[in-house]
Each structure stands twice: as C-alpha cells, then as structure tokens.
Amino acid sequence: MGRRRPGYGGGDGPGSAGGGPVRVIFSVYATLIVVGLAYFIALGVANR
C-alpha cells in the first residue's frame, strides 16, 4: 500500500538507502521470515 508520488524523488543523499544500515534491516526481516518459515515447516514435518 502506499500513495504514489509524482516523479521518483531524489533520495536523501548518496548511499542513504539501498546499502549499509538499511540493508541490515532488510536482512533482519528476510532472515526472520525465512528462518521462521523453515522452523514451522520443520515442526510440521517432524510431527511435533
């Protein structure tokens, strides 16, 4: 969801998004979801 903005905007400085700390948060989310799904699938398959 989200309101579209006219044009693409200019960002807020080189490397301010898409790299460094932002990528760390992206990785935390991705890891949580992937590990979580793997864990829950394993629980079901292992008949816990």
Add this chain to the structure above:
Amino acid sequence: MSRAGRFVRGNSLSLVFLVIFLAALAGQAFAGWHLYNDDQHSHHDPGVSLARYLTSSRFAVETTENWQSEFLQFTLYIAATIWLIQRGSSESKEPGEEGAGSDEEQRLGAHATGDSPKWARVGGLRTAIYSNSLVLVFGILFLASWGAQSVSGWRDFNDEQVQHGEGPISWARYLTEPDFWDRTLQNWQSEFLAVGSMAIFAVYLRQRGSPESKPVGAPHDATG
C-alpha cells in the same frame, strides 16, 4: 544527531514494526501456551512447558495461518493495482494508466540511470525477474507459509483425532477438511475486507501527514 540516532530516525518505520512484531509474537506464544494447557487440563492431560509449546504444531499452525494471509494480501494488492483502478483513491493509479508501464516510465534498459539497480539496467531475464520481484517474493512467501500452515495444521488435527480416539488422516485428506479451510478463509476474509475498505475509504477520508492518504484538501475525485 549521533550516528545511531540518525539510523533510528531514518529507519523508524521498519524498526518500530519489527519491535512490535516480536512483542506481539511473544505475547501470542505466552497466551497460546496457557490456552493449550487449559485445553490439556480439560482432557485430564498434563500441561506442557513453554519450550515444548513453542515446538508444537499448535503454535506453528496458529502463527503461519496468519502469516500466509498477510503475504497473500500484499501479493494480491501489489498485482491487482497494476491493472485495477479505484477512481478517487490514493491507493490507485489514474484511470487510463492501467498496465505495467513502458520501459521509459520504469527506467529500464537503455532508459536506466547511473543509480538504477544493476538488474534494471542489464535487460533480459534478470530485468524481467527484477521487474516483478516484489510480487514474486511475496507470492513465494505466501505459498511457503500456506504450506507450513497445512503441514502443521495437519499434525495438530491428527493430535486431536488421536485424543478423541479416532485415526489420523493423510495430509492430502486434511486439505479437504473444514479445519484447513476454516483456518485459511477466516484469515483471507478479514484481509480482503481490510484491503477493499482501505481502497474505497481513501477516496473520502484523509489522514493529515500520512503517505497513505491524499492531502487533506485534495478533492474526492483526485486519484493517485
């Protein structure tokens, strides 16, 4: 402002939701554990430890049935808003703008700029994949979490069957059981209602300062 302060401020949206996700999951685990043990005691069975509950099919199915519906919601919404229009909604493109857009509009291939992601510049299969990566990833996460719901729900269902003196059923049979579809559809209906109401309420209602809303003074028939 310190480096840490800038980091928190610049990423507060994803950080706050990460924290409240973990807090809600912890609360769900604690409440679900007590509910599970209440159910055990009502059957004159001993309760289980929190660690045992966290590795149970019950915890898995109750978590993944909600995950799958959230990922489905975003998969459908991202895909539907390519082609479907809601006149006057801040969530919609303007009528006439339906479709995937030209390469120039999307800054692909020869139209890419120096700061475009590499996969938007290179063309071919990589650009085709990257052009649809948001829907692809959310779609995969939906299918994976729906699959996780199905296997953990199946194990939990069979536990109940055994407790009631009935035989276990196969996974394929479980997919035809009301338990599977009740868990699935009770989550889907709430997501579809929330998404549809968001799309239409955004025509007439405003939230000052939110990118999810039109400016407060924008006319009701202004789309996008």
